[in-house]
Amino acid sequence: MSAERPLPHHRLPPDTLAELVRGEGGPATLDLLLGGERSRRLLLLRMLDDAGGLGPAWDLLSEAQQRAPRVVDDLLMYPQTGMWLTTALRRLRGKATTQEPPLWVELGHMRALAAAAALRAELDFTIEVPVRHGRVPLPTLGCAVLPVTEPWAKATVRAEGGHTVVETAGIEVAVPSASGSAGPGWFPVRRLTVGPKERQLDIALDDVDPYRTYPEPTEPRPLSGEAVAQWRRMLEQAWELLLREQPETAQAMRRGMFSLTPTPAGERFRPRSVSAGDAFGGVEASDPDDAVQLAVTLVHEFQHTKLGGLLHLAPLLTRGSDENQELWYAPWRNDPRPLEGLLQGIYAFAGIARFWREHRKATAARSAMAHFEFALWRTHVATATEQIRHHPRLTPLGSTLLDTLRDRCTQWLAEPVPEEYLALARLCADDNVARWRAHHRRPPAPAVETAVHAWLDGASGPPGSLASEPEIVPDPSARWLDSLAILVRHRLSGADDGRISFDGPEKAAARVSGALTADALLAAGDATAARHAYREHLATEPGPAGAWAGLGRALAMGGDEPGAARLLCHHPERARAVHRALLRVTGTAPDPVGLATWLGAPPV
The missing domain is CATH 1.10.287 (Helix Hairpins)
Structure with a gap:
């Protein structure tokens, strides 16, 4: 392997850095990032060989490189290879978060990589590879399925005279000679090529490589033909949109986006997508609602890809302490x-x-x-x-x-x-941060206790100590903080003809996970009804944390109880904490608006 030769020094010139700090970066910039990533992968590969000894796999990969260096480079730069390299090194160093698959299977993936390289280089060879739950993935090519009952086993890949089989216990699966072709027991990695000539995106639709999911590997889950066709249609439309509206970004994507891993669709307007710094050029994405959503997802994850490449060459932060992490x-x-x-x-x-x-x-x-x-x-x-x-x-x-x-x-x-959409955006942005505070900001416990006594004693306002900066304490129950924005998106999704749809609040809330009926009323602009509904929600025990934020927005929109509105919009965590403490002490939940009004009064 060429890792034996001195690796180049990688520097980003000023104009390249200027592009990247603006969030941009054309094909030339991507080429520089790719050069750095290639050297990094070679170093990781050498580290893995030094630590664990890759043996026959290293020898076969070296032979493939001599015959077809571009093939080996393509495999080396494949996102899943980068993910495997770092995963295997973490296992060897005892830093992995999981102990599956067994280490010999993890390291044995190098044999599957070497086999894929040798096949693409048209070499004759024989090599033993791991079997993972009856499957033998060959990166960039596909996956053989064998009748193996054990979760972890071994098989042999044999190529001779253009004929290749994967075999174990006398059972053989033939690997088709034509790339992308399916066969009995063989599921290929499809390639999607979309767009006009000279501006095409050529990307692997990878549903079989175990290292296609980030950050943890998962076993192959081949797509149906119908699902592949749907992904092709969506990608064609999304790519057409990007070429038309974001041509420079699209040109850079052609150089730096290599694989797309489909995952099941999520809730409407809540797509899931993931990328990883160790898997440069790889995207894991849920089935999109439409082509616009897919285009947004590609832009989103490509930004992560560029920044990940930059971070491998130049730090943006100095090292911090693991203790008391901000x-x-x-x-x-x-x-x-x-x-x-x-x-x-x-x-x-x-x-x-x-x-x-x-x-x-x-x-x-x-x-x-x-x-x-x-x-x-x-x-x-x-x-x-x-x-x-x-x-x-x-x-x-x-x-x-x-x-x-x-x-x-x-x-x-x-x-x-336009003011209508600007107001909705402000509403959702303010609501999101208030919900986050209600969940994750924690007022000092002594101040909350003092506030409870002051309330019960009939004081005119809360103690000054309650205004102390609350600490951040992650609340694992915090979910769906974007519910109001999702409800607004449902309203706006039918507005292409100039009309915004207004479903009943119960129906609207039912289709958005985490949404309350009061949230749907707030999204529809009915502040009075939303206020009453939030009060009802907060009468329950313990009451949704997000309802405090929503109540503040409803009061502010309606112009009611300005003191309570200010307190709940900016410090809902105070109301939530004192409300819960009063409920514990007295067994009765105080009126949330009355409590917020008191908390918003001058401290005593």
């Missing part, structure tokens, strides 16, 4: 995030805001959703950025990147959006 509000997550994760999200969602900015220009006649999404995501990114823009752990490059994205976001915030 956690932050990330508008796109239910849970508090560490600094590294928040920075990743800012970069990715700045790309999403840019997507919707361009998409609303291109769909001027049908732009209700685009206006809302652009207004919402620019606000979310600005909020997240402001939290950490002066953080002491930012390197000079990290500060430049964050300041550049902040300046761009500031320009976007000045762009006009």
Whole structure:
């Protein structure tokens, strides 16, 4: 292998760094990132060989490289190879989070890689490979299914004169000579090629490689022919949209996006997608609602890919302590995030805001959703950025990147959006952060106890200690903090003809996980009915945390109880904590509006 030769030094010139800190990066920039990633993979491969000894697999891979170096490079740069390399090294170093598959199976995947390289290089060979639950995956090619009952076993891959079989216990599965062809017991990795010539995206639709899912491997789950056809149609439409509206991003994707792993569809407007820094160019995505959603997903995960490549060459943060790790509000997550994760999200969602900015220009006649999404995501990114823009752990490059994205976001915030959609975006953005606070901000326990005594004693206001900065305590029950935004999306999804749909609140809430009837009323603009409904929700024990945030929005929209509205909009965690404590002490839940009004009074 060429890892024996000295590896090059990788430097990003100023113009390349300037592109990346803006959240951009064309084909030339991607080539530089890919060069760094290739060297990194070779080093990881050498480290793995030094640590565990890859033996015959290394020899066969070396022979394939001599015959067909581009084939081996293609396999080396395949996202799943990067994921396997880091997973195997973690296992060898005792840092893995799981002990399956057995280590010999994990390391034996190198044999499957070597077999795939030798097959594509048209070599004659014989090599033993692992069998995983009756399946033998050969990366980039496909997966053989054998009648093996043991979870972990061994099989032989044999190639001679253009004929290849995978065999165990006298049972053979033939590997078709034509790439992408299926056969008895053989499920191929399909390739999807979409778009006009010279601007095509050629990507693997990988449903069989165990390292196609991030961060943990999973066993192959081959798609049906109908599912493959549907993914092809969706990708064709999404790629056409990206070529038309985001041509520079699309050109860069052609160089840096290699595999797409389908996962089952989720709830409407809640797609799931994942990428990993160790799997450069790989995307795991749920079945999309439509082509626009798939295009957004590709942009989102491609942002992560670029930033992951940059981070392998230049740090954005200095090393932090594992103790007392800081956690932050990330508008796109239910849970508090560490600094590294928040920075990743800012970069990715700045790309999403840019997507919707361009998409609303291109769909001027049908732009209700685009206006809302652009207004919402620019606000979310600005909020997240402001939290950490002066953080002491930012390197000079990290500060430049964050300041550049902040300046761009500031320009976007000045762009006009129709008032109706701007108001909805503000409502959803404010509601999201308030729900997050209600779940994850924890007022000091002594202050809560003092507040309970003050309330029961008839004091005119809460103790001043309750205004102390609350700590962040992750609440594992926090889910679906975006429920209000999802309800709004359902309303706007039928607005292409200029009309916004208004379903009954119960029906609207029933189709959105985590949504309350009161949330549906709030999304529809009925502040009075929403206020009453939130009060009913909070009369239950213990009462939904998000209802405190929603009640604050309903009061603010209706102009009622301004003191309670301010308190609940900005500090719902105080009301939630004191309300729960009073319920424990007295067995009776106080009126939430009356309690919030008292908590919002001047402290005593």
